[in-house]
Every structure is written in C-alpha cells, then in structure tokens.
Amino acid sequence: MKARGSARLTACERIRATVDVIPRGRVASYGQVAAEAGLVGRARLVGRALRELPEGSAVPWHRVVNASGRIAARAPARGRASEAEPEGLQRARLESEGVRFDARGRIDLDRFGWRP
C-alpha cells in the first residue's frame, strides 16, 4: 500500500464524499463543502474537484453553489458555446428537488442552505 492509501486521500476524494452527503432539496456553498471535507479555506478546490468529476458520477454536483447562493458557473463562458451542461440544467435539477430560485436566479442559503 502506498502512503496515500487511506490517511492521505486527495482533496478531491474527500470533496466528492462530502458532496455525496448533501441531502436532496438542499444546497451547499463551495466553502461549506470544503469545510466539511476538512479543507477550510480551499473552496476553490471544490470547484476544481467537481470539474474533474465524470458526467456519470453519482455526485450531486448540481447542489453546490457559490457563496452568493447563485448557480456555480461551471464552464459555460470557457469559450465552448456548445457545452452540454449549461447553467439552466443545474437550475432545473435543483428546482426538481424543491429548491426555489429568486427572480434573479439566486437561492436562499438561509432556507435551502445545507446545515450539517
């Protein structure tokens, strides 16, 4: 076993496990997930971890939003206008779970924010 067996999982691995624990109908901010994953101060790691996740992953990445309660701008403005995962998709998924959006597309973290 390598030293990286179990006591040294990559940050992305912990983030994946944490996001997978987010209950349905609730959303967590990147900082929230990072804090639960033991990576306080590395919220950006969560964003990168989600980017590395495969499409068929069972991780509810759509439940992760930024601290403003807005949809996590994944990579729609990266230059790929033909992206298969527009922001609308994430919003549709959250609405399907019962999460309500503000008229501007914002979520009330005070109401739907994940509280561990």
Place this chain on the structure above:
DNA sequence: TTTATGACGAAAG
C-alpha cells in the same frame, strides 16, 4: 522524479 502552468471561488474595498 521534479518543475511549471492552469484553473476555481471567496473576500474586501
């Protein structure tokens, strides 16, 4: 094996 780059959100003013 090492080095270098890229890339992401949060916070503050």
Place this chain on the structure above:
DNA sequence: GCTTTCGCCATAA
C-alpha cells in the same frame, strides 16, 4: 454590484 486580489491543488511534460 462590480472589480481585483490571494493562494492552493491537480495535471502534464
């Protein structure tokens, strides 16, 4: 509300 800054990690060669 908007913009800029900071530092960290993983990947690739």
